[in-house]
Amino acid sequence: MTAYEQLCGHFSKLANLNGAAAVLHWDAAAMMPTGGAGARAEQLATLSLLGHEMLCAGEIGDLLEQAENADLDPWETANLREMARKRRHATALPGDLVTAMSHAGSACEMAWRTAREADDFSALRPYLEEVVSLTIEAAAAKGAAFGCAPYDALLSQYEPGLQGSDIDRHFDTLADFLPDLLDRVLDRQTVPPAAPESMPVQAQERLSRRLLAALGFDFEHGRLDISLHPFTGGVADDVRLTTRYDEADPLGSLFPALHEGGHGMYERGLPAQWRRQPVGQAMGMAIHESQSLLIEMQVCRGDAFLGFLAPLLAEMGGLSGPAWEAPGLARRVRHVARSLIRVEADEVTYPLHVIHRYRLEKALLSGDLDVADLPGAWSEGMAHLLGIEVPSDRLGCMQDIHWMDGAFGYFPTYTLGAMAAAQIYRAAVTALPDLPEHLSLGDFNPLMSWLAEHVHGQGRLHRSADDLLQAVTGAPLNGAIFREHLEKRYLSG
Amino acid sequence: MTAYEQLCGHFSKLANLNGAAAVLHWDAAAMMPTGGAGARAEQLATLSLLGHEMLCAGEIGDLLEQAENADLDPWETANLREMARKRRHATALPGDLVTAMSHAGSACEMAWRTAREADDFSALRPYLEEVVSLTIEAAAAKGAAFGCAPYDALLSQYEPGLQGSDIDRHFDTLADFLPDLLDRVLDRQTVPPAAPESMPVQAQERLSRRLLAALGFDFEHGRLDISLHPFTGGVADDVRLTTRYDEADPLGSLFPALHEGGHGMYERGLPAQWRRQPVGQAMGMAIHESQSLLIEMQVCRGDAFLGFLAPLLAEMGGLSGPAWEAPGLARRVRHVARSLIRVEADEVTYPLHVIHRYRLEKALLSGDLDVADLPGAWSEGMAHLLGIEVPSDRLGCMQDIHWMDGAFGYFPTYTLGAMAAAQIYRAAVTALPDLPEHLSLGDFNPLMSWLAEHVHGQGRLHRSADDLLQAVTGAPLNGAIFREHLEKRYLSG
Numbered sequence: 001m002t003a004y005e006q007l008c009g010h011f012s013k014l015a016n017l018n019g020a021a022a023v024l025h026w027d028a029a030a031m032m033p034t035g036g037a038g039a040r041a042e043q044l045a046t047l048s049l050l051g052h053e054m055l056c057a058g059e060i061g062d063l064l065e066q067a068e069n070a071d072l073d074p075w076e077t078a079n080l081r082e083m084a085r086k087r088r089h090a091t092a093l094p095g096d097l098v099t100a101m102s103h104a105g106s107a108c109e110m111a112w113r114t115a116r117e118a119d120d121f122s123a124l125r126p127y128l129e130e131v132v133s134l135t136i137e138a139a140a141a142k143g144a145a146f147g148c149a150p151y152d153a154l155l156s157q158y159e160p161g162l163q164g165s166d167i168d169r170h171f172d173t174l175a176d177f178l179p180d181l182l183d184r185v186l187d188r189q190t191v192p193p194a195a196p197e198s199m200p201v202q203a204q205e206r207l208s209r210r211l212l213a214a215l216g217f218d219f220e221h222g223r224l225d226i227s228l229h230p231f232t233g234g235v236a237d238d239v240r241l242t243t244r245y246d247e248a249d250p251l252g253s254l255f256p257a258l259h260e261g262g263h264g265m266y267e268r269g270l271p272a273q274w275r276r277q278p279v280g281q282a283m284g285m286a287i288h289e290s291q292s293l294l295i296e297m298q299v300c301r302g303d304a305f306l307g308f309l310a311p312l313l314a315e316m317g318g319l320s321g322p323a324w325e326a327p328g329l330a331r332r333v334r335h336v337a338r339s340l341i342r343v344e345a346d347e348v349t350y351p352l353h354v355i356h357r358y359r360l361e362k363a364l365l366s367g368d369l370d371v372a373d374l375p376g377a378w379s380e381g382m383a384h385l386l387g388i389e390v391p392s393d394r395l396g397c398m399q400d401i402h403w404m405d406g407a408f409g410y411f412p413t414y415t416l417g418a419m420a421a422a423q424i425y426r427a428a429v430t431a432l433p434d435l436p437e438h439l440s441l442g443d444f445n446p447l448m449s450w451l452a453e454h455v456h457g458q459g460r461l462h463r464s465a466d467d468l469l470q471a472v473t474g475a476p477l478n479g480a481i482f483r484e485h486l487e488k489r490y491l492s493g
Numbered sequence: 494m495t496a497y498e499q500l501c502g503h504f505s506k507l508a509n510l511n512g513a514a515a516v517l518h519w520d521a522a523a524m525m526p527t528g529g530a531g532a533r534a535e536q537l538a539t540l541s542l543l544g545h546e547m548l549c550a551g552e553i554g555d556l557l558e559q560a561e562n563a564d565l566d567p568w569e570t571a572n573l574r575e576m577a578r579k580r581r582h583a584t585a586l587p588g589d590l591v592t593a594m595s596h597a598g599s600a601c602e603m604a605w606r607t608a609r610e611a612d613d614f615s616a617l618r619p620y621l622e623e624v625v626s627l628t629i630e631a632a633a634a635k636g637a638a639f640g641c642a643p644y645d646a647l648l649s650q651y652e653p654g655l656q657g658s659d660i661d662r663h664f665d666t667l668a669d670f671l672p673d674l675l676d677r678v679l680d681r682q683t684v685p686p687a688a689p690e691s692m693p694v695q696a697q698e699r700l701s702r703r704l705l706a707a708l709g710f711d712f713e714h715g716r717l718d719i720s721l722h723p724f725t726g727g728v729a730d731d732v733r734l735t736t737r738y739d740e741a742d743p744l745g746s747l748f749p750a751l752h753e754g755g756h757g758m759y760e761r762g763l764p765a766q767w768r769r770q771p772v773g774q775a776m777g778m779a780i781h782e783s784q785s786l787l788i789e790m791q792v793c794r795g796d797a798f799l800g801f802l803a804p805l806l807a808e809m810g811g812l813s814g815p816a817w818e819a820p821g822l823a824r825r826v827r828h829v830a831r832s833l834i835r836v837e838a839d840e841v842t843y844p845l846h847v848i849h850r851y852r853l854e855k856a857l858l859s860g861d862l863d864v865a866d867l868p869g870a871w872s873e874g875m876a877h878l879l880g881i882e883v884p885s886d887r888l889g890c891m892q893d894i895h896w897m898d899g900a901f902g903y904f905p906t907y908t909l910g911a912m913a914a915a916q917i918y919r920a921a922v923t924a925l926p927d928l929p930e931h932l933s934l935g936d937f938n939p940l941m942s943w944l945a946e947h948v949h950g951q952g953r954l955h956r957s958a959d960d961l962l963q964a965v966t967g968a969p970l971n972g973a974i975f976r977e978h979l980e981k982r983y984l985s986g
Binding site: 017021044275276 | 505506509510512513514516517520524525526527528529531532533535536537538539540542543711712713714715716727728729730731768769
């Protein structure tokens with residue numbers, strides 16, 4: 001076996017370990033009884049440490065050196081590059097720090113569940129301080145190893161090649177025009193027609209499954225279950241989607257299901273011949289989010305799809321009458337509001353929630369902001385960016401799980417994903433001029449085949465999201481397209 | 494840290510790895526879509542190999558030597574003994590063989606699901622031949638390493654200290670008296686009163702949960718789900734029970750749920766201060782089975798409990814009338830029949846199914862029986878031991894999963910468990926004279942407290958099932974008590 005082939009064997013085992021952890025994470029959110037949390041945290045910490053040790057083993061370093069001059073095709077070359085990337089991230093951290101972060105994250109997450117419920121930030125504070133302190137340590141170690149800014153080192157865990165300066169550029173532009181655009185949208189929009197909004201949970205579930213089937217989601221290779229916060233987990237051949245059901249809010253289960261379906265189709269569409277190899281994985285979290293938002297926001301809140309959805313809501317969910325016909329439905333699913341909760345935000349205000357978190361997490365990690373001062377800083381930022389008063393920490397700085405688990409550097413990818421979604425969808429519409437007709441019939445095949453070829457099936461062949469976008473759309477990430485999408489959808493007509 | 498303390502750290506990680514695998518096994522049976530099987534097999538093979546490598550690491554051998562003369566209390570001493578036992582089992586096998594067995598087992602299990610459905614033994618045969626061949630190799634390696642017979646080496650994976658000669662002694666006695674006892678039971682029993690036998694699945698599930706709650710099963714630390722074959726999985730702090738529901742066969746969900754509940758209570762009752770240490774695990778599979786059969790067979794098919802169950806069947810399941818009152822119910826749940834399927838067998842014929850498999854698996858592993866000749870040998874044995882003709886391999890040698898996965902040496906523990914259940918229950922009744930009154934009210938507390946103290950909480954402190962039985966009942970495994978139980982229940986009154 002060549003050095004490269006031996007590396008493939010090692011990285012395949014690593015993927016198995018990570019796949020096991022992914023299913024256990026899903027189980028913890030969708031199935032596990034509360035009393036299992038301690039044992040699960042221990043299991044995940046051990047899997048995480050073993051993966052770390054596997055990557056740090058001297059043998060991998062030797063093999064990577066030996067493989068450097070091998071004669072490889074472009075996919076193999078990209079695979080080797082991603083192997084080296086993973087190893088760089090692992091060797092930058094001592095094993096003790098990896099274990100400490102895993103334990104601190106689990107402890108903070110458990111403390112957060114109780115503290116959020118009780119709206120008691122002081123109960124969370126020591127746990128979050130520990131997580132922030134360990135993250136600062138990890139960011140410094142990675143920054144020193146990679147020769148980059150500590151925050152950029154964290155970013156690169158989620159989005160290879162992305163730098164804080166790129167985000168600043170994109171987000172400063174957004175922060176410039178969005179508050180004004182928001183004012184104008186709010187000025188002109190009217191309240192959607194009132195309607196009895198109730199659908200039995202079983203009907204919501206049937207309809208969610210019906211819509212996922214229309215997307216092309218393969219239930220032989222995946223499931224749909226319930227969790228507090230919808231997410232996509234599992235592995236490419238066994239994709240676990242979740243949503244949540246509230247009888248009084250049927251659209252609150254359907255759109256999350258469609259969103260996660262977009263993620264799930266990306267996972268399923270990753271190149272099967274590169275399963276369990278680094279190059280066979282998703283490009284990064286921004287492109288991942290672009291695939292969920294392309295489905296949820298670009299397609300499913302657009303007129304063509306709503307023309308397909310409205311009769312289904314009547315037929316399968318008993319929601320009929322003018323309020324639920326396509327024009328009323330459109331006003332309902334595109335209603336914009338200044339709101340407190342990121343995951344419930346519309347696509348106009350969502351980026352402001354993200355910019356807010358991006359600024360705060362940079363301040364936390366640079367030491368400019370103490371955890372103790374987070375609630376105050378949260379309120380200030382929300383007032384400034386969204387013009388809204390925060391009544392409690394539960395609805396403020398304790399609403400998200402990300403920081404609890406040490407996922408700093410992740411938030412920006414949501415909005416970069418929204419921008420990429422607009423850009424990729426425009427390219428798809430250009431390539432497939434009769435796409436709207438297909439979508440109005442619930443036929444996702446042309447769109448999904450196009451995405452499978454140009455995005456999903458590319459895995460991690462490209463060096464960065466910008467390189468992928470260049471190949472798919474002819475240009476790197478271009479925020480103007482997202483702005484044009486928002487202006488067209490919310491300010492014209 | 495002392496060598497012993499360092500060992501505890503290593504074995505705690507090993508328990509985490511095994512715990513992760515246990516949850517993934519449960520998921521595969523209860524949740525996973527069929528298309529996830531390949532990825533899951535890879536994940537489990539990697540976890541299994543990593544556990545093997547962890548045990549085989551030279552460091553563990555050094556630490557075990559250093560800890561030999563340490564000053565340890567009896568629990569620590571037993572823990573060290575069990576650590577050494579696990580290492581002996583691991584080091585006896587090369588890593589390649591472990592991986593090959595894991596893959597062959599997964600492949601055979603997948604082939605078996607299809608072949609059984611199609612009643613096509615020839616499609617299964619090459620996969621099973623591979624599993625048998627690898628098992629022979631593993632048994633020979635372990636036998637050589639331990640200085641014992643190859644089959645005894647396999648037995649000791651499931652039941653420390655157990656030898657084939659012990660089983661022969663017990664099983665020859667059973668095979669002597671059971672066929673005659675079976676004739677006498679069949680002669681005197683009458684068909685239970687006919688009754689409309691249907692209960693909605695939701696009512697069966699509610700009643701299963703009600704009965705598990707009566708047992709003391711803690712749903713904060715466990716779940717009840719559905720699988721093709723009921724089993725107990727997960728870990729001690731997160732016990733995953735399964736049963737199955739058939740509207741036309743309500744008792745066919747309730748008794749399996751009670752059986753698995755017995756297993757689950759054992760897992761939950763293992764000594765919490767020894768969680769994730771070898772001495773904190775179950776004594777062995779025979780004692781594990783004794784705890785499920787003590788609940789299902791000794792208690793729940795007995796008159797006292799049936800007096801509690803009958804009104805619940807009426808109230809929660811709508812099953813009323815004379816056929817469902819305690820005397821009719823008793824005839825129903827104690828009905829004995831010569832039958833083809835082990836998992837559906839009553840407690841009189843069940844041991845004959847097990848003896849049959851025990852003899853066949855010994856012949857397969859010694860080379861006296863070729864896999865190709867298994868169907869014929871199966872039919873012969875069933876005719877001889879149970880006096881029944883086998884119409885198909887699906888209802889014959891392809892009915893069980895155990896051999897497909899390489900679990901040779903496991904079957905005997907079912908019947909040793911049934912014998913131990915009778916013996917332990919007699920000791921419990923002697924210690925708790927008013928036990929029947931409590932059970933007739935659905936009050937399991939006194940029994941469960943007694944089992945928690947004398948059996949569950951003992952973990953793996955004792956060297957063998959016989960040693961535990963000696964401590965709990967004053968004697969090693971005594972088959973006469975099981976015989977007396979059968980004669981009293983099925984031939985008296």
